[in-house]
Amino acid sequence: MRMINHIAAIPLFQGLPKEYHEDLTTIVVDQIFRRGQIIFSEGDEGNGFYVVISGRVKIFKVSPEGKEQILHFFGPGELFGEVPVFAGEHFPAHAESIEESRIFFFPRDAFIDIIRENPSLSLSMLAVLSRRLRTFTMLIEDLSLKEVPGRLSAYLIYLSEHKDGTDDLILDISKGQLASLLGTIPETLSRILSRMAREKLICLDGPRRIQILDRNGLLELASGERRL
Amino acid sequence: MRMINHIAAIPLFQGLPKEYHEDLTTIVVDQIFRRGQIIFSEGDEGNGFYVVISGRVKIFKVSPEGKEQILHFFGPGELFGEVPVFAGEHFPAHAESIEESRIFFFPRDAFIDIIRENPSLSLSMLAVLSRRLRTFTMLIEDLSLKEVPGRLSAYLIYLSEHKDGTDDLILDISKGQLASLLGTIPETLSRILSRMAREKLICLDGPRRIQILDRNGLLELASGERRL
């Protein structure tokens, strides 16, 4: 049974006594979702939460006219859909698998029973939720206080700080998705990218490769000191 | 000692064994803040969280140019500033007392000790954080997917559903603050209010009194079906 290894690898469950890992394997549901498949929709009843084992998932809202605002991307080891478990019954947004993904589902009631007996697990959950609140706070700040070039700069800086090795940044999502994450549309994003390239802030090195030429310039944009 | 009564009245601590209420009184710090006084600032180290006993508090972000985005208002019984307790060290936003307020402060370490022994308290905290995540999700949706008349309509509908008795809605905050909560500026809010009055959706009955004339019209605006 390899499931227990997957569970032990989930950050949320690190530092949990082994017997709880075993308890968790008894309640977990192992699922595969294909690219584009909806995992849950806004308003669905939330009977449990999910953890990405492999692949990637996006969480998003849609306006009546069809514009979509991405709230998060989640990759391996991250959990999502936990809000209704503690707050009430309904999911506040949609979840879609953006590539073939393996997802573990943890049913609500059984999970709460485990939590009731394990304060250290609940502290982990509290940490996860608090960190999520912080990222939302940043997203709200971006959306309401910065213009799009500022949000984009902040995102590029963020990428450059979390990348591994290479000189270029590799966008791991399509530009359309990035636009939605930044609260704008592909056309606008495209214009801003080429404007930034013209201003020698960045260099577009290929379809999904971006090189940062003027880090300070980006930082100034991100903090609102400069306009494009 | 009346402090324990205040603590017992905090929703977060409802359903907690009495002895924990007593433990809490030993760690709590009782504070008074005046109107306009800053409780903490973005980036401050978070050594604990706060609960409003009386008065009102706003949580907000400020752009480099000084525009402010209000994230929350909190009144009696509500807690705030809990993110750094579990997620890390720094407050992600500012907190200001908008009227004379009595605030209890709970230091981080002592509180975590109590949580470690009391799963039902941690479940309450998880519920509070989850509900907060949900309201942020709604705020993000509003800010990025709706135009200002839509956000305002949503807020008026919300008020009308939570009001007590009277026919008119009473704005409990200034129009400037409301503008900031809606992610806009007072001029724009003012224009939209008079436009809504002209369109007979609402009636402005005095400085802070608004009467809803056409609930459906507001609902259509809030859901994006109609434009103003």
Next chain:
DNA sequence: CCCCTTTCTTGACTTAGGTCAAAGACGGGG
């Protein structure tokens, strides 16, 4: 009751960024 401060409204102007439309560039399957 009146002054002074703060808040609110209104107007003229500017602009970021969204919409619509069409052309170009990728990229995987046959």
Next chain:
DNA sequence: CCCCGTCTTTGACCTAAGTCAAGAAAGGGG
């Protein structure tokens, strides 16, 4: 290697909403 669908870019246009500036109302303290 070529075709077709999907992503991306570019252009012309439009509009929501922000800026600046000047009055008008409210509201609290003396």
